[in-house]
Amino acid sequence: MKGLLLKELYILKGFGKQYLLILAFLLIWAISTKSFSFIIIYVALIGSQIAMSTMAADEAVSFSRYALTMPIDRKMLIKTKYMLFLGTILGGTVVSVVLNLLFFMTSFGADNYFSWEGLAAVVCVFVVGNSISMPVMFKAGVEKARYVTIFTMLLMSGVFVAGIKLGGLESKLENYSGGGWYLLPIVVAVLSIVLSYFAAVKITKNKEW
């Protein structure tokens, strides 16, 4: 797995400049509007999309087909992408938290709002979205998987908004005094990623590489 992860990092190195430029743009935007909470969403989104971007680089040269002629089995190939996904979304989340804390401690962040619950919810949406699209990515390719990700996230956001508007979700959450409800999205995220891995292994059993 180390060799495959190294390959992912080398590909990532190539994308590095683009990501730094996007981050710089987001920071300028955040400072000028004095609003930083949206950075959570963007940085976590970028983190969640890295595995797909490296998969696109693999697809361009049929790397997976080649890798399976090496002493690497299908499960290892899939596991590596999931490890990368977890690593990058975790990395994106940490960057979000650090940036928000930095802003919070400075005068830039006077109007800033940060909540662990919000962070957990955002990360959960991305993890669940990618959990659904990653098996599609292995089976049908990155392009279709990206549509599935967007569709899933729109659907989840729609359900969330409908819950707030129609079901009074917001007031229920505000009145909830038990604390720590962010644990729920974490549990959902972990469950979805585990199920996703097994689904990816299963649906690629008869894939033509």
Place this chain on the structure above:
Amino acid sequence: MGAENAITVENLTKVYDGFVLKDVSFKVPTGSIVGFIGENGAGKSTTIKAILGLIPVDKGQVEVLGHNIFIEEKDVTWREQIGVVFDECNFPLGLKGKDVQNMLKNIYRTWDAKKFLDYMDRFEISMNKKIKDLSKGMKMKLSIAAALSHGSRLLILDEATSGLDPVVRSEILDIFREFIEDEQHTIFLSSHITSDIEKIADYVMLIHKGRLLFTEDKDELLYNYGIIRCSKKQAERIPENLIVGKEVREYETSVLIRNKSRLEESGFFREAQRQEGNTCVVDRAAIEDMLLYIVKSNGQKR
């Protein structure tokens, strides 16, 4: 270690919409170079993908270096002994030679860094250049260097020399000849560039429309097969069982036959000369001719 056959394929069948690879069976003897020829879409790549376990098949068995390829094994380290090169370089384009080296040395326990560097030197490929900046020939050489740097016993090459100029192809064929000097090494090489196969193969396999038409010793093939150039009337006297393919033109008929000696024994030449004078010529048949005649005759007459 020293199995008699590096690859054994039995009744391999794969059905696609519009194409069927039908009951393909063959053996690749250890220590040999087997050339696998056929026109585009004949089934070469499908066969190779099946051999490598990259596609599910409808029927058949494939054994590579003594391992049944369709049984998912937990331990796949034996694949270190196989070097594979496809028709394109499969390393992500943003990687450099040194990245490929670092990646592969963490995948293959048998990775020989010195050998890889030697090949890179020999091929004049910079370790610091990104793959996307290499020419097609350089990319293929990089793939071949990688395939030869982890103690492979079996090289499987799918159109690895296609799209390369004759100089690069010749250089690559030299490398293959060096590789095969070890009698435990085997090469299974598919190509539609029949001249490459003619230069290095010990055996030739021809596939057409998903059916394996023959597997023959290359020298015997070149010795036995011939092209008879004669009149249409003379061509009609050639025994049907010797005809592989026929091309009829207004003033000349060319017939690819599978056994020149047997044709001579049949008295065909004497009879042809008696009837129409010395107008019948026997030419050497190159592997390309065999492929062309068979494809043109649609593989019906063998």
